[in-house]
Amino acid sequence: QKEVEQDPGPLSVPEGAIVSLNCTYSNSAFQYFMWYRQYSRKGPELLMYTYSSGNKEDGRFTAQVDKSSKYISLFIRDSQPSDSATYLCAMTAGGSYIPTFGRGTSLIVHP
């Protein structure tokens, strides 16, 4: 079993839909959770950075962490075609540890 599991998709949704992207993990030591967006042939861009359990909201994006279930989510409200990209989750046990990445979920938002 991989440390971080993420469905590669693709996930295709109509413009305006609410998107839910998820990752599960097995290492209970993970405390810092990140979501990155990667456009084709570009480097990942940090979207959200959360610590421990709970929710964090930033504009149309909400990151949710459930440590008891070892499950994290990224919600995108009012999705736009420009949101079409690959979304990678990443997590680490602490500041000095290198993040472990999921394989990314490809999201397609069609007009």
Place this chain on the structure above:
Amino acid sequence: GAVVSQHPSRVICKSGTSVKIECRSLDFQATTMFWYRQFPKQSLMLMATSNEGSKATYEQGVEKDKFLINHASLTLSTLTVTSAHPEDSSFYICSARAQSSGGFDYGYTFGSGTRLTVV
């Protein structure tokens, strides 16, 4: 914010030649930088951790003599793919953890990546 600049964005080279990729932290100092490789529709694979002023730490299975890493300053790390072969063709991305002088943590910031094609 924290910016990591990576050059070149794309390079095509002949088999047997060497290619150097640069990674710079533009507005922060990075004592540690990371080099990743990414295959199509795959996640990031950590190749090595680059440490300023000391030897890089390579992940298992990564040939250190083939992928030379130099981190000579707090803002620059380079990856040189030596004697490149077609199987080295891939997307290479560098990363650094950025923290401001005031202690704000920007998290891990990535360069824009380098697409290497060996012909």
